[in-house]
Amino acid sequence: MTIPVAVVMGSQSDWETMKEACDALSQFGVGWKAEVVSAHRTPKRLVEFAETAVDQGYQVIVAGAGGAAHLPGMIASMTPLPVLGVPVKSRALSGLDSLLSIVQMPKGVAVGTLAIGAAGAWNAGLLAAQMLAARDPDLLKRIADWKTSRADQVLADAHLGQE
Numbered sequence: 001m002t003i004p005v006a007v008v009m010g011s012q013s014d015w016e017t018m019k020e021a022c023d024a025l026s027q028f029g030v031g032w033k034a035e036v037v038s039a040h041r042t043p044k045r046l047v048e049f050a051e052t053a054v055d056q057g058y059q060v061i062v063a064g065a066g067g068a069a070h071l072p073g074m075i076a077s078m079t080p081l082p083v084l085g086v087p088v089k090s091r092a093l094s095g096l097d098s099l100l101s102i103v104q105m106p107k108g109v110a111v112g113t114l115a116i117g118a119a120g121a122w123n124a125g126l127l128a129a130q131m132l133a134a135r136d137p138d139l140l141k142r143i144a145d146w147k148t149s150r151a152d153q154v155l156a157d158a159h160l161g162q163e
C-alpha cells in the first residue's frame with residue numbers, strides 16, 4: 001500500500017515542529033513518511049525527491065523549513081502534487097523570515113502556506129487529510145466527527161463562572 005503524505009523538512013532540528021503534522025495525520029488514520037530533504041545542503045536529494053514524488057505514490061506533500069526557507073517552493077516547482085508549506089520558527093527572526101520565504105510565491109507556482117510553528121504544522125497535517133478526504137468518505141466522516149466533538153467540548157467548557 002502506498003503512503004499518501006510525504007512530510008519533509010530542511011533539517012533534523014525541524015522535526016520537533018514537523019512531527020505535529022504527523023500527529024494530525026495519524027489522528028485521522030492517514031499514512032505518512034517523514035524525512036529530511038534540505039534545499040541548501042542536499043539539493044540533489046531535493047530534486048530527486050520532488051521529481052519522483054508522484055511515482056512514489058504520494059498525493060500531498062507537507063514541507064517545513066526555517067530561515068531562508070526555499071524547500072516548499074522548490075518542491076512545488078518540480079511536482080504537480082499540492083505542497084503545503086510550514087514556516088518553522090527560526091532562532092534569529094522567530095520564523096518571520098521562514099514565513100515570508102514560503103508565502104510570497106510567484107503566480108503559477110503554488111504553496112499553501114500555514115502559520116509559523118507547531119500550530120501551522122498540525123494544521124498542515126489536518127489540511128492534507130482534508131484534501132485526501134474529498135475522495136475518501138470514511139476519512140471525511142472521521143474529520144467531521146472530530147470537528148463536532150471539538151465544538152461540543154468548547155460548548156461544555158464555555159461557562160467560566162458567575163456571581
Ligand code: RP5
Pocket residue numbers: 009010011012013014038040064065066067088
Ligand atoms: C533550515 O535551516 C532548516 O529548515 C532549519 O529550520 C534551519 C536551521 O537548520 P539547522 O542549522 O538546525 O540544521 O534549512
